[in-house]
Amino acid sequence: MTTVPFSTLLRLELRRVYRSGPLWIIIVGVVVAATLGARNGAALHARQRADAAAVAAAEAAWYADVEDRARRFSQPSKTPLPYWQDPTDAAAFSRYFLRRHPIKPHLPLSALAVGHSDLQPYAVPVRLETPFGGDPVYDYEHPRTLSIGMFDLGFVLLWILPVGVIAIAALAGAIERDHGILPLVASQPVTAARWFAARGFAILALVVPAWCGTTMLALALTGVPLLAHVGEVVAGVTLIAIFAAFWVVVTLAAIARGAGVVSGLATAVAVWLTLMAALPLAVTAAISMAAPPPSYERYVEDLRNVKDAVEGERDRIVARAVADDTGQRPEVMDATRFDYSTRLTLLTPEIERRLQPHQTARERQAAISRRAARVLKWLSPQMAFQSAIEDLAGTSARRHDRFTAAVRSFQVELRGFMYPRVLQQAVAPARPACAGCPARLNFTDYRSIPAFTFHEPSARNRVQRALVSAAWLAAVAAVIAAFAIGRARWALDRPV
């Protein structure tokens, strides 16, 4: 029996696949959805960038106002100036005037996936007395949108792309079965593996460029400078290509045993639903049962109790803290002479110390959840792809965790800057720098207040991580492809 060359088979299959009208309808639909999705994501991030700029401008204006007040109050005047209105007093400044808003900037490819950027804050006010980091703020997106999920490019890639690929692969892949010509195919001088591989390659040749091109087009239309970030773009395209290929081979595996379109579609969609919804649901339920999140009601109750207790022991704690710092004996320290702001600098560490068990419990629970997510990533190609594109886009929970940790470090740095100045003034007040001026003038060096910097892994690191995920997806896809070809050989030996 003469064997048909693979190239001939591929050419024939390509012609057949490319002539299919419904496939082009699906592709056009995906292009439209991806473009709209990318626009929505980019619009959200543009708003957030504008808001971040507004926050930075407001902070700059605030410090200009503070400097202006300092100048005004540095003129001799008989108008009394309560300490809490005096920005030149270190203690008052630390409580009433210090403003810093660490900002988490968006990465160049942020339109690729909104990820968690609609839920987690990008600008976090930092105050010295807030326990364990920045204020618990958020930017207000409509909670319905948060609940339903945003119609962004990530949604299209994660939800629409797989279903689109499955539909295309099933429609194009199982036509012989539906037309009842599978036995005829089996009688041709073509081996099952060859024919099925040619069919698979033809579908891949349609789907992969379509999906990658759609994504690039959608990003380009939203103004992402693709050429300026070639490494990340290539990593993103590679991920999408392999993800699309993965779903092609899953669908082909579903129809390889000679199943029809309906059966193939149903099987592949069931696999997708299992990976997309059932598996995360089951794992999340298991985590919440095994390690339930700490109760926030209990935290609030303990926070109140701890603050009350610390307030009750206020003078003793303040005296001991000052004594520790200055080497004086606590019993000779008159803690009652310190103002509220000064006391706060000494009481806050104690409050944090007493609340540490709550913080530890929260961190432990978060660590368990993160660990489960990392494991699931290697079990579910869907999760692996989702976390990889969110990583590339800079909208992942992982990046936000890093930002939160950086904000906490910054708060500690700010405390390290302000607390010694407050304490110094409380223990050994400087002589008034200006006789007759209402301002206390013991702190005016506003420009030396630390500024927040967010050090994060380089683009190269993100690309490497994305490529590792892509390699994993490719390996899984290759195994499934081998299984599909083997299954097709078996099915064609016994035509349906």
Add this chain to the structure above:
Amino acid sequence: MLQGVKDPHSAAHYSIYAFNPVVPLSALDPGIDPFVGETVWLEAHVQNDLLNRPLQGSTALERTGLADPAGLFVRFAPLVVFLLAFSAVARDREQGTLSLALSAAATGRAIAAIKISAVASVATVMLAGALAMIGLAGIVQGGAAGDAWLRVALWVCAATGYVVVLSVVGVLAGLLAPTARTGFGALLLFWLIAVLGALPAASAAANRSRPLPSFQEMKIRLERDAPAYWTPEVGAERQALLMRRYGAADEAELDAQRVNLRGLELDYAERLSQAVFDREIGAFYRRVLDQDRLYAALAWLSPAIAFDAASAALAGTDFRHHLAFIDGAEQYRRALVNRMNADLIPNPARSGVLHTSDGRLWAEIPEFAFLPPGWHTALQSSAGPLSALAGWLVVGAALAAWVTPRLRP
């Protein structure tokens, strides 16, 4: 109550945390609850944001794996219904019994009606019935009143309506499509567009048509127009104004009238800030409601949107219900702070010693008790989407009545 003796203004700062009670049907449809704060600190000077959004620090896994029975129902029930419908119709087609039935006495309309009824009944019991059990368990566990029973009954009606619409679509696609392949492809496309894509697309459209003002800029305006701590110049202006109101030349004259200038100033600032909060935060939340109204109006585009909007409203987990808590908590905060300031005003400092109050004043403040809105609010919110769902039912029935007589063996 247990604050002891202290300055009433300090007591107003200490105040309370108000917790939004979990509604019994949130196990059935958590709606927006995982994405909004569940508690708020009601303190002087500021209308704080709600704290502790359950999913704020979530991983991708937790967000994807959120236990949301109604959310899963609205998205994936169509697939189950379509598979049921398809197997009911496709099997008859493949075995030739459909042609046989059509060529016999049975009319296309009767066959379609029977198949739709069968699919809808099985799917309703299997899906809506199972989910209703979750709602009922929530009611029994929470010891809820008749209001919750009515809500769950309405929810089941809405879910049944949704399943019936899907059954009509599924059976008609199976009967009318030239091949099984086309029919199933069409249903998958319908699911992709009218369910999976329609929900976020409608939400995005509503947000885009009625964009929210920038939350950060609103915060900046709040800090500018209602600062918790003001400058000495502003303080001096206010003091002059307040003393003029009392015909006093200085604080000593006010003291002589037994009026506390600090109390007056705090009260003045508080009422000023309340007006600013109404203007800024009130307008913001009105816009959120506008978006919800538009989203509900888009229910005419897809039965999935209709059910989604109605479900959260009926479960009491939509924004209107949440706003009722925000408003209730803020009214309580204002009453509390105003009462503390009212206690300060007639009590000036004596010989430099600030006025303090004790348990007798704290006992005057009632406990914060929030009563969630009743079923009539749910009905008000869900009337639009439920009408749309009814409209989809009518359209489905009319379509079935129109096309099924044309079915040929």
